[in-house]
Amino acid sequence: MQFYGGGIIGVTGPAEQLDVLTEQLHVEYEIGRADDGSVDEVAHSANILVIDTKARLRASLLAPHDTDMVVKAITQLVGYYGT
Amino acid sequence: MVRRFIMILGWCFTIACQAQDTVTVNDSWIQAAPPTAKVFAAYMEIVNHGDKPLTLTGISVQGFERAEIHHSTIINNMARMNKVDTLTIAPGTTQPFKPGGYHIMLINPSHSLAPGDKLTLQLNFAGLQKSAVFMVKRAPSGQPQHHHHHHH
Numbered sequence: 001m002q003f004y005g006g007g008i009i010g011v012t013g014p015a016e017q018l019d020v021l022t023e024q025l026h027v028e029y030e031i032g033r034a035d036d037g038s039v040d041e042v043a044h045s046a047n048i049l050v051i052d053t054k055a056r057l058r059a060s061l062l063a064p065h066d067t068d069m070v071v072k073a074i075t076q077l078v079g080y081y082g083t
Numbered sequence: 084m085v086r087r088f089i090m091i092l093g094w095c096f097t098i099a100c101q102a103q104d105t106v107t108v109n110d111s112w113i114q115a116a117p118p119t120a121k122v123f124a125a126y127m128e129i130v131n132h133g134d135k136p137l138t139l140t141g142i143s144v145q146g147f148e149r150a151e152i153h154h155s156t157i158i159n160n161m162a163r164m165n166k167v168d169t170l171t172i173a174p175g176t177t178q179p180f181k182p183g184g185y186h187i188m189l190i191n192p193s194h195s196l197a198p199g200d201k202l203t204l205q206l207n208f209a210g211l212q213k214s215a216v217f218m219v220k221r222a223p224s225g226q227p228q229h230h231h232h233h234h235h
Contacts (some may be wrong), residue, residue, distance in 0.1 A: 003117035028161065046162040063157045 025049055025057065050077055105133040106208065108215035113180070113202060115221045118195045125150075125187035125217050126180045126202065131172040139170045143205040148191035150204065155183055182222065 001010040012018070027049075027050065032041030046063035048070065058077055061070060111127035131137040141209040142150035152167040170185065180186050187204065196202065200219040205212055 001117075032165070034166075041163065041165040043161050043163040046160050047159045062160050063162065 050074060052081060053083055086180045105211065106131055106137060106206075106213050108206065108213060111194060111204075111215045113189070113217045115196070115198045115234075116220050121191055121194070123189040123192065123196060124182070124220075125189060125202075126182065127187075127215065127217070128180070129172055129178045129206070129224065131174055131176055131178070134174050136174060137172045138209040140168075140207060140209055141207045142158045142187055142201065143207060144189060145188045146193050146202070151188045151190065152185065153188045154185050157183070 001008045008039040011021075021027075027045045029044040030042070031039055032043075036042040046060040048065060048075075049057060050061065052058050058081055059073065061073055107130045109128040109130065111125070113123050113125045116123055129137075129139070139152065142152065144150045152170055153164055154167050155162065155164045157163070168187070170178065178211070189202075196219045198220050202217045202219070203214055204217055205214050
């Protein structure tokens with residue numbers, strides 16, 4: 001994940017464990033498979049969830065994501081809630 | 084015999100010229116990804132200069148297990164990416180392949196790609212083929228990053 005930026009952390013694991021997290025956050029995902037078993041479609045929620053340092057969900061930013069708007073929204077959230 | 088050979092040669096040259104005249108590929112590039120990436124996304128513009136529809140049926144590339152045409156959409160806040168078997172480009176139109184839309188997925192590389200590398204892709208259309216050189220580079224600022232689905 002360092003390729004994308006020093007502050008980015010990746011999370012992965014068995015689907016059963018990930019589902020515990022995604023269900024709490026109301027994140028949906030689907031994996032479609034062709035007849036031969038290969039993946040031919042992937043879908044997932046497109047919103048960005050903003051969670052503070054005490055694990056509280058503060059905002060859900062819906063797609064599409066304009067970079068300037070995302071920066072503005074997160075700056076406002078930090079200004080309102082603090083870090 | 085010689086005349087027949089020249090005729091066949093001329094016919095082949097005509098077919099090659101038709102391929103060159105009918106389709107052009109612009110702004111071809113591959114989005115740089117981490118050295119461990121199992122998939123890379125390729126983008127371009129395909130221009131159909133002809134007077135007939137042009138159908139892209141597949142991509143051939145060396146150094147990867149396979150290449151596929153994919154389409155990304157975001158509808159009702161769901162990001163979706165699905166494989167596309169063929170894509171028809173209407174006469175006189177330009178079909179963009181860009182982040183967030185159609186793109187080429189290069190799957191399971193035999194070696195990684197770094198910014199500055201070049202890769203030749205062969206675009207297989209119904210009735211003709213076209214090769215294009217793609218440069219590996221980071222996504223331009225402000226463009227959405229491709230979501231790499233590592234479970235392909």
